[in-house]
Amino acid sequence: MAADLATTPLLATRVLPRGGGLAPALLTRAPALVLDWAQRQRSRFEATDTLGRRVGVVLPRGTVLRGSDALVLTNGDLLRVEAAPEPLLRVTPCPQHGTPGDLLRAAYHLGNRHVALQIAADHLQLERDHVLADMLRGLHLDVTEVEAPFEPETGAYGHHGSTHRHGHGHDHEHDPIASVDNGHRHAP
Structure with a gap:
C-alpha cells in the first residue's frame, strides 16, 4: 500500500x-x-x-x-x-541604422505566419527557426540565439479567464463584442 x-x-x-x-x-x-x-x-x-x-x-x-x-x-x-528556459530567437533593431518601428514590421510579418511571439518594447522572441531567422535578417534586424523563458502573446481572446486587469486601476469583464468600456475603446 x-x-x-x-x-x-x-x-x-x-x-x-x-x-x-x-x-x-x-x-x-x-x-x-x-x-x-x-x-x-x-x-x-x-x-x-x-x-x-x-x-x-x-x-x-x-x-x-x-x-x-x-x-x-x-x-x-x-x-x-x-x-523553463528554451532555445529562442531574440530579435532587436539594428543598432547602426534600425528603429524600434522595425520591430513592428517584424511582428506584422510573423503574425501573418501565425508564429507564437513574445513582444517587449525593445525586442521580440520566438522559437528557433532558421527560415524565419533569415527572413528577419533580410528585414535588417539583429537575430540572436538565446536560452530564455518563453511567454508569447496568446491573442486578444486568450487570457486566463474573463476578468482582466489593464493596470489602470480597475478589473472588468471583457465582452469581445463590446466597443466601449470605462471611457476607453476596445476594437471589436
Whole structure:
C-alpha cells in the first residue's frame, strides 16, 4: 500500500493566475513545476515538481499556464509555475541604422505566419527557426540565439479567464463584442 502512495501522482486541478493575490513569500517557498511553452499550453499532463514528486495536472480545456501562476493541488498545497528556459530567437533593431518601428514590421510579418511571439518594447522572441531567422535578417534586424523563458502573446481572446486587469486601476469583464468600456475603446 505504501508503494502505491509513492507512485500515485499529486493532482492539480485549479490555477491561480499570477499567484492569485497570494503573498509573494508564500509562492517563493512553494515547490515549482518548471515547464516549457509546449507543456504550459496543455490542459492535461503529468510532470515532476522540484521536490521530485509526480504531479498530474487536469485543468479546463484551453487553459494556458504562465510563469508566475500558481497551481492548487487537491490536498490544498501550492505549486509555482516556472517558465523553463528554451532555445529562442531574440530579435532587436539594428543598432547602426534600425528603429524600434522595425520591430513592428517584424511582428506584422510573423503574425501573418501565425508564429507564437513574445513582444517587449525593445525586442521580440520566438522559437528557433532558421527560415524565419533569415527572413528577419533580410528585414535588417539583429537575430540572436538565446536560452530564455518563453511567454508569447496568446491573442486578444486568450487570457486566463474573463476578468482582466489593464493596470489602470480597475478589473472588468471583457465582452469581445463590446466597443466601449470605462471611457476607453476596445476594437471589436
